[in-house]
Amino acid sequence: MKKQFRLGLFIFLTPVLLWLILLIVIPHIELLLMSLHGKDDMGNTVWTFANYRHFFTEEIYWYTFVRTAFYAITVTILTFLVTFPVAFYITKVVSPRFTGFLTILLLMPFWVSELVRVYGWMILLRESGVINHLLTSSGLLAAPVEMLYNDASMLMGLVYTSMLFMVVPLISSLEGLDDSLIEAAHDLGASPFTIFFRIIIPYAAPGITSGSIVVFMLALGNYLTPTLMGGKNSLWFTEQIYNEFIASFNWNQGAAFGFLLLLLSSLIIWGALKLSRQELGRALS
Amino acid sequence: MAPVLDIQNLRKQFADFIAVNTLNFQVEDGSFFSILGPSGCGKTTLLRMIAGFLEPSEGKLLIRGEDMTRVPPNRRPVNLVFQNLALFPMMNVHENIAFGLKRQGVAAGEITRRVGALLERVHLSGYDKKDISQLSGGQKQRVAIARSLVLEPSLLLLDEPLGALDLKLREQMKIELKKLQADVGTTFMYITHDQSEALVMSDRVAVMNRGQFEQIDTPRNLYSNPATRFVAGFVGETNILPVKVISKAPLKVQTAFGLELSGTHVGNFQGDLLDLFIRPESIILDPADTMEDINRFSLTVRNILFDGSNTKLLATVGTSDYELTVALPQNQQFAHIDKGDTVQAGVHVDSCRCYAGGER
Numbered sequence: 001m002k003k004q005f006r007l008g009l010f011i012f013l014t015p016v017l018l019w020l021i022l023l024i025v026i027p028h029i030e031l032l033l034m035s036l037h038g039k040d041d042m043g044n045t046v047w048t049f050a051n052y053r054h055f056f057t058e059e060i061y062w063y064t065f066v067r068t069a070f071y072a073i074t075v076t077i078l079t080f081l082v083t084f085p086v087a088f089y090i091t092k093v094v095s096p097r098f099t100g101f102l103t104i105l106l107l108m109p110f111w112v113s114e115l116v117r118v119y120g121w122m123i124l125l126r127e128s129g130v131i132n133h134l135l136t137s138s139g140l141l142a143a144p145v146e147m148l149y150n151d152a153s154m155l156m157g158l159v160y161t162s163m164l165f166m167v168v169p170l171i172s173s174l175e176g177l178d179d180s181l182i183e184a185a186h187d188l189g190a191s192p193f194t195i196f197f198r199i200i201i202p203y204a205a206p207g208i209t210s211g212s213i214v215v216f217m218l219a220l221g222n223y224l225t226p227t228l229m230g231g232k233n234s235l236w237f238t239e240q241i242y243n244e245f246i247a248s249f250n251w252n253q254g255a256a257f258g259f260l261l262l263l264l265s266s267l268i269i270w271g272a273l274k275l276s277r278q279e280l281g282r283a284l285s
Numbered sequence: 286m287a288p289v290l291d292i293q294n295l296r297k298q299f300a301d302f303i304a305v306n307t308l309n310f311q312v313e314d315g316s317f318f319s320i321l322g323p324s325g326c327g328k329t330t331l332l333r334m335i336a337g338f339l340e341p342s343e344g345k346l347l348i349r350g351e352d353m354t355r356v357p358p359n360r361r362p363v364n365l366v367f368q369n370l371a372l373f374p375m376m377n378v379h380e381n382i383a384f385g386l387k388r389q390g391v392a393a394g395e396i397t398r399r400v401g402a403l404l405e406r407v408h409l410s411g412y413d414k415k416d417i418s419q420l421s422g423g424q425k426q427r428v429a430i431a432r433s434l435v436l437e438p439s440l441l442l443l444d445e446p447l448g449a450l451d452l453k454l455r456e457q458m459k460i461e462l463k464k465l466q467a468d469v470g471t472t473f474m475y476i477t478h479d480q481s482e483a484l485v486m487s488d489r490v491a492v493m494n495r496g497q498f499e500q501i502d503t504p505r506n507l508y509s510n511p512a513t514r515f516v517a518g519f520v521g522e523t524n525i526l527p528v529k530v531i532s533k534a535p536l537k538v539q540t541a542f543g544l545e546l547s548g549t550h551v552g553n554f555q556g557d558l559l560d561l562f563i564r565p566e567s568i569i570l571d572p573a574d575t576m577e578d579i580n581r582f583s584l585t586v587r588n589i590l591f592d593g594s595n596t597k598l599l600a601t602v603g604t605s606d607y608e609l610t611v612a613l614p615q616n617q618q619f620a621h622i623d624k625g626d627t628v629q630a631g632v633h634v635d636s637c638r639c640y641a642g643g644e645r
Contacts, residue, residue, distance in 0.1 A: 184371035187336060188385035188436065189359045198384075202375045 035255035051256035061240065065260070068237035069268060071151070072219040075158045076212050079166045082159060083211075087170035088200075092179070103171060110164045118228050121157055122148060125229075149231030157229040158219050165218060166211040173207025174200075209278040213269055220265050237261060287350035289314045289440050289472045290335065295344035297330050304330040306496035307344070312440070312474060317466050319475040319483040322493035323519070328476045331493075332442055335474070336365040349439055359388075364433035365442040369449070370425055372417045378404070378428055379413035385436045403431045406468070423454050430462075434469060443475045447482060459485050480520050484508065492516045513552065514640035517562045524565065524609050527642065530557035538639060542605035546580045548637035558642040563632055565597060565612040570619055572631035579631040584609065586626045598622065600630075 038048040055061045090102045109117065124130050125147040132144035147153055177200065185195045201208070226236035241261070244254030273280060288311040297305040304327040312318045320328045333339040335346065337358030346354045353361055364385075373381050382400045391399070404410050407427040412420070420428065426446060433441055443462075447455045463486045466473045477483050483490045484504040491501040492515070500512040511517035518525065528538035528546070536548050538559060548561060572579060584600035587608060598611040611630070613619055622628065 178369065178371065180367045180369055180371035181373060183338060183358075184365070184367055185373075185384070186338075187358045187363075187365045188432065189388035190384070191359060191388075194388060199373065205375070 031255040031258055034252050035259050037252050051253050052260070054253065055256065055260055061257070064235045064240055065237050065264065067235055068220060069264065071155060071158075072216050073268075075155060075162060075219040076216045078155065078159045079162050079215050080208065080212065083163055083167040083170055087167050087174055091171055091174040092177070099171075099175070106167060107164060114161055114224055117161065118157060118225055121153075121160070121229065125153055148229060149233075151230065151234075154226055154230035154234055157225045158222060161222070161225055162215040162218055165214040169207040169211040169214075170204060173204045177203050205276070205278060209273070209276065209280075212272070213280075216269065216272075217265065220261070287347070288312055289349060290474070291347040291350070292335075293345040293347070295331070295334065295346060296342050297327075297334060297339065298342045303496050305334070305341075308496075308498060310491065310498065310501060312472060313489075315470050315472055316488040317463065317473045317475065317486055319477060319487040319490045320493050321477060321480055321483040321490050321520070324478055326493045327496040328478075328493050329444065332365070332444055332474075332476050335440070336363055336442055337361050362439040363442060364436055364438040364440075365444060366429050366433050366446045368444045368446065370429040370446065372425060372429055372432070374417050376417070377413065378409070378415050378417070378420070381417065381428060382432045382435050385432065389436070399435055400431075403435045407431045407465070422450050423458060426450065426458060427461075430465070434471060438471065440472050440474055443473060445477050445479075447477075447479075455482075462486055484520070492519060494519070511551070511562075511638070514560060514562075517551075517638060517640060522565055522610065524563045526561040526563070526607070528559050528561045528639065530559060536639065540602075540605075540607070542602070542607055544582055544602060544605070546632075546637055547578075547634045548639045549635050550639040552641060554639075554641035556642070559639040560642050562638045562640065563609070563636060565610045567632055567636035568609065568611045569631045569633075570611070570614070570628055572629065576631065578634045580634065580637060581629065581631045584611065584628050584630045586622055586624055586628065588624065589622070600628075 035051050036047055036049070037045055038050045040046045040048075055065075086106070090099055090106070094102065122129070126132070127144045127146045127148075129147070131147065132141070135141040136144055181199055181203070182195055185199045186192075190198065221238060223236070223238040223242060226234040227239060230236065237257070238261075241254050241257045244250045244257060290312040292308050292310050295305060295308045296303070306327075308331065320331065322328045330339060334341050337353070337356060341354060344354075345352060348362060353363075373384065376384070379400055382403060383396045386396045386399060400413070401410070404412060407430065409424060409427055409431070412424070412428075417425065417428070429446065430441075430443075447458050447462075450458060459482055462473075462475075466486075475483070475486065484507070487504055489501060490504055490507055492499045492507065494515045500507060500516045502510070502512075507516065508521050511520060517523060526540050528540050528548075531537045531539050531545065536550050537545060538548055538561060539545050540561070546561065550559070569576075569579075570584075572581065582602055584598075584602060586598055586600045588599040590597045590599065594615060596613045598613060599608050600611055601608055613622075619628075
């Protein structure tokens with residue numbers, strides 16, 4: 001009996017283990033080793049921490065990282081603020097018959113690739129784009145304005161591309177919220193404000209946590225949107241990694257940056273979980 | 286002194302359906318008042334209007350003499366124990382009970398004292414730190430009641446809170462609730478479709494049907510003196526026989542299978558089609574010859590429904606096919622009765638209650 005159980009476990013675990021080891025662990029070990037190598041003055045490959053030292057000594061690197069992390073957190077918060085009312089409306093305000101339909105409507109844009117959606121935004125926002133055309137032809141603007149390639153449009157693009165990953169966990173956690181809990185709180189003397197912060201938010205907390213982790217990671221690791229919508233001076237950390245690998249052909253430095261991104265983002269998530277007193281296991285289950 | 290609750294011409298109409306139809310009643314301070322009715326009779330709508338979740342279409346609602354018709358639920362001195370209890374799953378027992386007190390801005394020390402005192406009263410001392418998911422059905426029940434009672438409301442509303450419990454626990458909770466009410470002295474208003482819950486616990490019961498009260502009375506009167514056909518049929522078990530009037534004073538009626546009976550009529554009636562109601566326990570087996578004012582007939586036993594102290598006979602009247610349910614007396618006097626036996630039976634004239642015929 002016990003032996004059978006072990007065999008079954010092994011069979012079901014094999015694909016996961018293969019995936020983890022072949023595609024995650026082995027490449028990362030390779031990257032780790034690469035990040036710890038460098039060339040000395042003679043051009044020989046040697047073990048060194050220089051790649052990591054660079055990150056802290058060269059101001060531009062850690063500045064880019066802090067900026068990226070700060071904006072990724074901002075994107076997460078903005079995404080939550082935008083999607084929470086939507087999720088609440090879909091699950092609690094409209095009749096339950098429409099919940100499924102509205103959810104599908106919300107997910108539809110995400111059947112199109114991110115690249116196409118970002119180009120869509122660019123068509124709208126660029127200097128010769130739709131919005132500028134409308135504004136100038138209606139006389140509101142004398143000359144077209146460049147709306148792309150600034151931080152605001154980049155943030156907007158990132159919020160837009162991450163919305164799906166916030167709204168789905170929010171909907172599924174709010175769906176479980178029984179209306180009578182809200183009524184009970186109201187009956188016990190709570191104002192709508194208190195109901196929101198003491199009942200609805202704590203109830204949805206696991207959904208908010210898992211949504212926030214995914215959105216934060218996606219925003220932090222996003223390359224496409226900052227590059228296309230933020231332009232040359234978007235200074236996103238993934239662009240630094242790309243530059244090291246592709247432009248400077250310095251794979252050792254790129255690997256070190258990749259590892260730093262992994263470590264620092266894990267640290268931020270750990271800190272945020274501690275701050276909000278949430279547990280990773282509960283949020284993802 | 287003003288009654289705790291004073292309902293004046295209260296009415297609630299949804300699109301094309303009148304849920305509560307112009308009610309007038311009062312609930313006295315410190316009483317256990319029940320509203321008994323089948324599902325869909327409007328009792329939940331009435332309760333939600335009193336709690337403040339629904340606005341009445343017409344009429345006034347006074348609590349301790351103050352008009353509360355337009356006051357939102359969080360500012361009414363009324364608390365509701367929900368049908369599904371609606372305990373907050375992300376809080377422990379203490380936090381659940383303290384929720385209302387915190388909203389009132391009571392000091393932390395005072396909250397701990399009052400929550401502790403109430404937990405003791407509902408026999409849950411030491412459960413403060415438990416999660417809601419760790420409690421049994423009956424314990425959750427008591428936490429939900431404690432959560433409302435801790436606010437010392439003028440009126441505690443209970444919306445079928447025992448519905449989800451199994452039979453044994455429900456019987457136990459019935460007694461506990463009645464004791465608790467007598468103990469704390471808060472006015473309880475209890476909504477149920479279960480007549481035994483209403484009869485056992487209440488001081489007064491209102492029987493509701495189609496948005497209106499058919500009768501407000503003590504449980505005893507409700508059972509022995511039902512005012513309308515609906516109450517007679519809804520409260521307690523009963524045998525219903527469609528009959529035809531032969532003479533009006535004194536009332537004599539005849540059943541479809543030809544049995545003639547003397548009866549008492551309740552309320553006014555026109556026409557000569559009535560319904561005759563006989564309680565199973567008012568049928569006397571082997572009545573003494575000296576008994577007066579009694580309808581006599583013979584019964585043929587078809588079946589014995591053994592249920593301990595609640596054992597009943599299913600028997601046909603005379604040669605007809607009409608089945609009557611007869612309660613067997615508690616003593617073993619009739620233990621010898623078997624299937625197929627024929628016994629003499631009698632019903633006192635006062636126990637043959639005739640009501641105007643319902644829709645059949």
